[in-house]
Amino acid sequence: MxxxxxxxxxxxxxxxxxxxxxxxxxxxxxxxVGSAPSGFVADKIIDAGGxxxxxxxxxxxxxxxEPGYEYKATLESExxxxxxxxxxSLACPPDTDPPLDEPGLVEMLxxxxxxxxxxxxxxxxxxTTALKGQELTEMAELADAxxxxxxxxDAPLTDTRVLLRAMQYAATFGFSVWLRPQDSxxxxxxxxxxxxxxxxxxxxxxxxxAETIALSTMLxxxxxxxxxxxxxxxxxAAGVDMIRAAKQQGLGVTCDVSMNHVxxxxxxxxxFNPNCHLMPPLRxxxxxxxxxxxLLDGTINAICSNHAPMDEDAKQLPFAEAEAGATGLxxxxxxxxxxxxxENIPLVGALAKVTLQPxxxxxxxxxxxxxxxxxxxxxxxxxxxxxxxxxxxxxxxKNTPFNGLEVQGRVRYTLVEGQVVYHPAA
Amino acid sequence: xxxxxxxxxxxxxxxxxxxxxxVKIMRDILDRAATFLDAADGHEIKKVPLxxxxxxxxxxxxxxxxxxxxxxxxxxxxxxxxxxxxxxxSSTSKGETLLDTVxxxxxxxxxxFVVRHAQSGAAHFIARHVAPDVHVINAGDGRHAHPxxxxxxxxxxRHYKKEFHNLRVAIVGDMLHSRVARSQIxxxxxxxxxxxxxxxxxxxxxxxVENLGVRVYHDMTQGLHDVDVVLMLRLQSERMQGAALxxxxxxxxxxxxxxxxxxxARPDAIVMHPGPxxxxxxxxxxxxxxxxxxxxxxxxxxxxVRMAVMSMLAGNK
Numbered sequence: 001m002x003x004x005x006x007x008x009x010x011x012x013x014x015x016x017x018x019x020x021x022x023x024x025x026x027x028x029x030x031x032x033v034g035s036a037p038s039g040f041v042a043d044k045i046i047d048a049g050g051x052x053x054x055x056x057x058x059x060x061x062x063x064x065x066e067p068g069y070e071y072k073a074t075l076e077s078e079x080x081x082x083x084x085x086x087x088x089s090l091a092c093p094p095d096t097d098p099p100l101d102e103p104g105l106v107e108m109l110x111x112x113x114x115x116x117x118x119x120x121x122x123x124x125x126x127x128t129t130a131l132k133g134q135e136l137t138e139m140a141e142l143a144d145a146x147x148x149x150x151x152x153x154d155a156p157l158t159d160t161r162v163l164l165r166a167m168q169y170a171a172t173f174g175f176s177v178w179l180r181p182q183d184s185x186x187x188x189x190x191x192x193x194x195x196x197x198x199x200x201x202x203x204x205x206x207x208x209x210a211e212t213i214a215l216s217t218m219l220x221x222x223x224x225x226x227x228x229x230x231x232x233x234x235x236x237a238a239g240v241d242m243i244r245a246a247k248q249q250g251l252g253v254t255c256d257v258s259m260n261h262v263x264x265x266x267x268x269x270x271x272f273n274p275n276c277h278l279m280p281p282l283r284x285x286x287x288x289x290x291x292x293x294x295l296l297d298g299t300i301n302a303i304c305s306n307h308a309p310m311d312e313d314a315k316q317l318p319f320a321e322a323e324a325g326a327t328g329l330x331x332x333x334x335x336x337x338x339x340x341x342x343e344n345i346p347l348v349g350a351l352a353k354v355t356l357q358p359x360x361x362x363x364x365x366x367x368x369x370x371x372x373x374x375x376x377x378x379x380x381x382x383x384x385x386x387x388x389x390x391x392x393x394x395x396x397x398k399n400t401p402f403n404g405l406e407v408q409g410r411v412r413y414t415l416v417e418g419q420v421v422y423h424p425a426a
Numbered sequence: 427x428x429x430x431x432x433x434x435x436x437x438x439x440x441x442x443x444x445x446x447x448x449v450k451i452m453r454d455i456l457d458r459a460a461t462f463l464d465a466a467d468g469h470e471i472k473k474v475p476l477x478x479x480x481x482x483x484x485x486x487x488x489x490x491x492x493x494x495x496x497x498x499x500x501x502x503x504x505x506x507x508x509x510x511x512x513x514x515x516s517s518t519s520k521g522e523t524l525l526d527t528v529x530x531x532x533x534x535x536x537x538x539f540v541v542r543h544a545q546s547g548a549a550h551f552i553a554r555h556v557a558p559d560v561h562v563i564n565a566g567d568g569r570h571a572h573p574x575x576x577x578x579x580x581x582x583x584r585h586y587k588k589e590f591h592n593l594r595v596a597i598v599g600d601m602l603h604s605r606v607a608r609s610q611i612x613x614x615x616x617x618x619x620x621x622x623x624x625x626x627x628x629x630x631x632x633x634x635v636e637n638l639g640v641r642v643y644h645d646m647t648q649g650l651h652d653v654d655v656v657l658m659l660r661l662q663s664e665r666m667q668g669a670a671l672x673x674x675x676x677x678x679x680x681x682x683x684x685x686x687x688x689x690x691a692r693p694d695a696i697v698m699h700p701g702p703x704x705x706x707x708x709x710x711x712x713x714x715x716x717x718x719x720x721x722x723x724x725x726x727x728x729x730x731v732r733m734a735v736m737s738m739l740a741g742n743k
Contacts, residue, residue, distance in 0.1 A: 199634055202569030202608055203569075205633060207633070271430050271550050316523065318524065318545035318548040
């Protein structure tokens with residue numbers, strides 16, 4: 001089907017475009033930007049007047065909960081959420097049950113996702129068997145099955161020799177290793193940042209050095225092994241400083257931050273709001289400011305949703321017992337727009353953090369609107385206000401710390417490979 | 427953010443913490459507690475019919491004999507019907523969630539819950555989920571708060587020192603894990619105590635504790651210098667396993683309250699302890715039983731203060 005998206009404000013970070021330009025799509029690909037190619041006859045015209053036409057969002061961390069946690073969410077429900085959020089490509093961490101440590105599981109997931117023929121699902125394989133941090137998985141086989149990177153998700157890997165070997169092995173094949181820096185001894189039993197709020201609330205705390213110690217280990221091992229390291233979910237000012245220094249020294253490390261940490265701090269825990277129980281913990285206002293500065297100067301490459309949908313019971317508990325995490329696929333776009341407005345950042349730069357940049361982390365030719373690229377497109381209204389109401393979210397998980405917040409930016413069309421997969425009535 | 431322990435008229439709906447508790451309400455509780463004590467000797471407590479026909483449920487998810495008993499006595503002196511539920515970990519091990527337990531208890535038509543739970547924030551959680559006419563009293567939640575203990579400590583201080591605005595108070599011991607210390611600090615600063623000190627080794631102090639409005643001392647002889655009130659904290663024996671301390675002996679040597687260290691305080695200083703005491707670990711017997719110890723008065727006053735809290739809550743709809 002040939003689609004002509006007209007009158008929209010086209011924003012494409014890769015080609016540095018922010019201008020009113022039409023987009024022409026044929027056979028699932030972008031065939032022209034600006035004026036129609038000769039002989040182009042549109043089967044469908046989308047009038048994007050007043051709307052922004054951007055690459056579909058690329059999310060580095062979206063838990064789809066399959067296999068094993070279907071009571072929390074299903075592939076269907078979460079892909080629906082992704083579509084509603086304008087997310088057309090997403091990486092899912094291996095923390096399923098069983099974890100994504102066998103090619104068969106990965107193939108099944110890819111197959112299920114393909115059958116939905118909506119968002120592109122990119123599994124991140126387990127770095128160690130059952131995420132136990134002891135034995136390596138068959139990374140090459142897993143990559144053949146469709147894994148785009150390897151990670152421990154939130155599971156600890158305390159044995160530094162295993163980590164060294166895992167990174168060496170990954171480096172052999174040029175695979176990316178994605179690690180969240182958190183020393184498991186220092187983080188033991190902790191549920192909140194070791195600061196003022198945890199002290200007032202009497203919550204077991206996780207100090208910043210849990211992040212920096214783990215980070216220094218993984219940076220040293222990346223240096224040693226030459227492995228491609230991607231640092232997941234940075235949370236602290238000290239962590240940002242370390243990544244900045246490592247990059248200045250020429251280490252090819254990349255990193256991301258969750259949208260929750262861009263907007264929230266320990267203060268949001270308030271009277272023990274279990275929706276603010278997140279991992280890594282929400283840190284101080286100073287840390288949040290440093291994360292934002294890191295995004296601005298390029299130290300932090302990408303913003304992810306860190307989507308973790310949950311059943312209601314998982315959060316209906318006292319703070320420490322409530323499961324950590326928040327649903328987020330549908331909030332990624334509005335929260336990036338909110339951040340861009342607050343920091344006065346041009347949209348072309350802000351959207352790069354959720355399109356072009358994460359696509360590069362995934363090693364994908366995606367997240368841009370170049371001629372010849374797959375037509376994964378997000379058309380959104382940047383002005384419309386809407387209130388985050390958990391009941392109205394498509395995600396099966398209703399757990400969000402942004403409950404009740406008025407946000408701006410609503411997706412009008414989501415296209416995957418030239419097919420309109422989401423277009424809400426009015 | 428709405429203060430979860432006040433109702434729409436600004437009256438006490440639940441007692442969850444001393445943090446953010448208006449000073450007027452705090453003083454009202456102390457004044458009301460005084461009315462329950464016999465004027466003649468200041469210690470005898472009369473029975474009154476203020477809670478007749480009301481039922482008070484003591485819901486303890488964590489074992490406690492002392493606190494539960496004082497709440498029970500307080501409720502009975504107010505003529506309430508008292509139900510004690512020692513839930514421990516039993517109902518959760520049977521698969522019942524805290525929310526289910528609370529729902530079940532509400533269905534039994536309790537007027538007031540006295541709750542103790544091992545998790546910080548559990549009392550807030552329960553208060554959020556009870557029927558709107560039920561009152562919740564926090565009898566200790568994790569490391570977070572133990573407001574009735576702090577209020578009875580304030581009552582005791584006022585009884586012996588009359589005023590708060592001219593006092594220097596030292597809290598000694600395991601501040602990191604102590605809900606009592608947190609509640610004491612908020613109560614003391616709310617009531618206008620100009621100098622609150624905390625004395626402990628660094629392993630027993632939470633991050634940025636100074637932000638609560640206290641001065642930190644690691645040396646007990648310096649920290650006790652010229653203080654009017656010494657509030658001792660209980661040291662749990664498991665602290666030795668968690669690498670917080672090397673031994674009880676070393677702790678006693680440097681942070682145990684002895685006559686010698688107490689000599690640094692003002693001559694009329696009083697010594698308090700929330701109990702149960704570990705003699706020879708945080709406090710020497712000669713101090714615990716000595717002339718400056720008011721520990722037994724704390725127990726008696728605790729009943730009056732809990733009566734004051736319960737009767738105040740019952741009067742607020």
